[in-house]
Amino acid sequence: MESSALMPALFDLLCLAPVQRGFVATILTGITLPIVGVAIVALGIYPLRFTMMHVALLGLAIGQLTGTAPTLVAVFLCALTGAGLGATAYRPQDATSAMGFLMPMAIALAFLVLAAAGVHAADAFALLWGSILVASWAEIALVAVVGLGLLVLAIIFRQELSLTLLDPELAWTNGIETRRLSIFLFTGLAVAMAAAVRLTGALLVDAVTILPALTARALATSLPQMALLAMAAGLTGNLVGFALALLLDAPPGPILVLTAGALTLTTHTILKLRRRS
Amino acid sequence: MRPSRLDVSQLTCRAGRHTLLQDVNLTLVPGEHVALLGANGAGKTSLLRAILGLLPATSGEIRLDGRLQPRPCPATWPKAMAWIPQRPPRGQVPFRVKDLLAAPSAWAWAQRLGIAPLATRPLTHLSGGELQRVFIARALGQVAAGTGLVLADEPTAALDFEGQDEIGAILTALPVTMLLITHDPAQAARCHRALTMAHGKLRPYASAL
Numbered sequence: 001m002e003s004s005a006l007m008p009a010l011f012d013l014l015c016l017a018p019v020q021r022g023f024v025a026t027i028l029t030g031i032t033l034p035i036v037g038v039a040i041v042a043l044g045i046y047p048l049r050f051t052m053m054h055v056a057l058l059g060l061a062i063g064q065l066t067g068t069a070p071t072l073v074a075v076f077l078c079a080l081t082g083a084g085l086g087a088t089a090y091r092p093q094d095a096t097s098a099m100g101f102l103m104p105m106a107i108a109l110a111f112l113v114l115a116a117a118g119v120h121a122a123d124a125f126a127l128l129w130g131s132i133l134v135a136s137w138a139e140i141a142l143v144a145v146v147g148l149g150l151l152v153l154a155i156i157f158r159q160e161l162s163l164t165l166l167d168p169e170l171a172w173t174n175g176i177e178t179r180r181l182s183i184f185l186f187t188g189l190a191v192a193m194a195a196a197v198r199l200t201g202a203l204l205v206d207a208v209t210i211l212p213a214l215t216a217r218a219l220a221t222s223l224p225q226m227a228l229l230a231m232a233a234g235l236t237g238n239l240v241g242f243a244l245a246l247l248l249d250a251p252p253g254p255i256l257v258l259t260a261g262a263l264t265l266t267t268h269t270i271l272k273l274r275r276r277s
Numbered sequence: 278m279r280p281s282r283l284d285v286s287q288l289t290c291r292a293g294r295h296t297l298l299q300d301v302n303l304t305l306v307p308g309e310h311v312a313l314l315g316a317n318g319a320g321k322t323s324l325l326r327a328i329l330g331l332l333p334a335t336s337g338e339i340r341l342d343g344r345l346q347p348r349p350c351p352a353t354w355p356k357a358m359a360w361i362p363q364r365p366p367r368g369q370v371p372f373r374v375k376d377l378l379a380a381p382s383a384w385a386w387a388q389r390l391g392i393a394p395l396a397t398r399p400l401t402h403l404s405g406g407e408l409q410r411v412f413i414a415r416a417l418g419q420v421a422a423g424t425g426l427v428l429a430d431e432p433t434a435a436l437d438f439e440g441q442d443e444i445g446a447i448l449t450a451l452p453v454t455m456l457l458i459t460h461d462p463a464q465a466a467r468c469h470r471a472l473t474m475a476h477g478k479l480r481p482y483a484s485a486l
Contacts, residue, residue, distance in 0.1 A: 175353050
């Protein structure tokens with residue numbers, strides 16, 4: 001396709017209902033979910049995202065078996081898991097062992113439930129893969145409510161959160177009830193990831209959470225700046241990735257991940273070259 | 278500012294099968310500076326963490342100005358104390374010096390300790406000594422704002438000789454109650470009293486100070 005024809009082609013595609021829904025979901029996840037990534041990077045709880053992918057998959061499987069809205073079951077199960085992790089971990093990093101236990105348990109149960117539900121292997125794979133183009137308005141609304149809710153709470157409790165993200169013990173000695181805050185944090189992060197799983201797929205939720213946060217960490221000199229840059233990187237990566245997926249007629253999930261990854265890699269490379277020179 | 282009184286009685290802390298502190302009795306009268314020495318792993322930091330409420334007591338009690346440390350200990354408890362941690366956190370994400378020293382009293386100390394020019398630098402970009410100065414300025418700011426008890430865990434370990442002297446003199450001159458963990462006998466000699474810890478038990482320091 002010639003470059004002059006690219007924009008009209010994109011606008012034509014944007015007239016289609018699934019593409020419109022995908023476009024809205026792209027913007028929403030690009031803005032709100034990088035905040036989740038910032039918290040995960042700050043607390044060093046990277047295994048949380050894998051844990052939630054597994055638990056969300058179990059939730060989706062239970063939803064399929066019982067005929068209940070799969071995303072809601074996934075969100076509910078992840079909320080329970082997040083609250084449990086937050087309540088039992090003295091410091092957020094202490095939750096790593098529990099997460100290591102939960103991951104294989106959740107995936108094993110998910111396979112059992114999927115087998116019991118008679119879900120075909122290809123359909124089970126679709127749960128892992130997901131697609132922003134098949135998202136329903138209800139699923140997009142759920143991401144909007146959860147993501148924007150988290151964003152508002154992060155702004156309200158920014159002082160408590162920033163000290164907790166620096167060091168939970170230091171925050172606690174400053175009168176911040178970090179144990180309660182941990183429950184809120186873990187639950188919020190878990191719910192946000194579960195809500196996004198249907199849009200990006202369980203395996204690709206990293207693209208809209210961790211990768212923008214890693215890009216922002218390389219550039220930022222303060223936590224608020226990192227949060228804003230993560231949102232900018234998330235939105236840019238998502239929009240570029242979404243447009244590329246449409247133009248190349250490729251599955252959006254992997255293109256979103258590769259775009260976000262390319263952005264992260266380019267940022268780090270440019271910074272490294274600058275430091276050398 | 279009113280110096281605090283600290284009473285620790287029959288304090289025992291266990292972590293699993295390990296006894297971190299055993300029947301520790303300690304009283305710091307208002308304005309008293311007590312040095313705490315001992316080998317690595319003797320329980321010095323555990324004692325500070327128990328006083329702060331970071332390490333739950335298995336038995337015994339801790340009182341600050343007569344107030345009993347509640348169980349479970351709420352986060353409001355350590356607010357009456359200024360803590361200089363042994364290993365100040367740098368964080369996994371950028372956190373600026375000035376964000377940590379936002380209180381005017383802390384910023385005044387930052388200027389006095391020569392770290393004001395580092396204001397916009399993230400903690401991850403500081404040297405060990407600079408980072409320690411940031412946390413010392415923070416604690417001194419808390420003291421200026423009225424905190425009566427300082428818990429200092431090897432506060433000058435990362436500083437150069439000159440810095441050790443400078444900070445040592447500042448800490449010694451503070452009109453507060455202070456429990457200071459150190460491996461430096463000279464720093465301990467500046468305190469009113471010195472104690473030593475071994476295997477979680479507290480003893481008078483044998484060396485002539």
